[in-house]
Amino acid sequence: RDEFYDRPSAPADFWIKHPQVLAGMDLKEKGTWLGVTKEGKFAAITNYRDPASWKADAPSRGKLVSRYLTGSNNPEKYLRSIFKKAHAYNGFNLLLGDGRDLFVYENQGEVQKLSPGIYGLSNRLLDTPWPKVQRGKRLLKRALAKKGEELEDALFHLLADRRIPPDSELPQTGVGLEWERLLSSMFITSPVYGTRSSTVVLIGKNKRIRLIEKVYNGKPEPWVTSRFSFLQEKQS
Known part of the structure; x- marks a missing residue:
């Protein structure tokens, strides 16, 4: 999660009002960026970088994640329910799962069910070939050959990668060259903005869900x- 350092947030934990939800919380808008539930639901959101279409009065995108985690809709039904009103928000991509299937809604696009595989998602569309997306997918493929603590270490090593590609490889998203450089690494640092937390979610064939979060x-x-580690509960 990349964010301004002065935006208040709480680390991952089970929510008091919704004890089935395990997620961090944006204390300004009361939404979240990534979370799971005891029943195996998963949700994560990324911003779609397009400063030209930014709306100052748009509703919080983090609420899209928290409403799914606290609600009863399946991923596909939930995504289709927000499809017609997605234009009211600033750009976003939303990943939703239920322990069986994984769906993605890409900014102002269609709902898509994902086949098993390795994907990369940053602040454009799924698998947009930005340097850090391509590098991340390569590192993820290597990491998945490992098990146990070695797997966890490899995943956090990926998330901590600070490689900045050459200017010639940077995307042009309208934020200017200085910010394109700053935002081009997987782990971002600056005096006011950067990677606030890194999270690994592992769901085993034995239905054990593990969530590990590092807050920076x-x-x-x-x-x-x-x-956090727990066995997935049966879905009602």
Whole structure:
């Protein structure tokens, strides 16, 4: 999760009002960026970078994640329910799963069911060939050859990658060259904006769900690490 350091947020935990939900929380709008539930639901959102179409009065995109996690709709039905009103929001991509299937809604596009495989999603569309997306997919493929702690370490190594590609490889999204450079690495650092947290979610064939989160907040190490592990409950 990349965000301005002064935007208040809470680390991942089970929510008091919705104890089946495990997620961080944006304390400004009360939404979230990524979360799971005890029943195996999964949701994550990324912003779609398009400063030319930015709307200052748009509703919070994080609420799209929290409403799915706290609601009863399946992924496809939920995504289709927001399809007609997606234009009211600033650009976003939304990934939703239910422990069986994974769906994606791409900015102002269609609802798509994903086949098993390796995908990359940043602040454009699914598998847009930005340098960090392509590099991330390569590192993910290598990581998935590992197991246990080695797998976890490899995934966080991927998320901590600070490689900045040459200017000639940078996308042109309308934010200017300085910001294109700043935003081009998987782990972002600057005096005011950067990677606030990194999260790994693992769902095993035995239905065990593991969520590990590292919170940074722009401060030097040691970072705060939280670990959660539980068996998926039967869906009602």
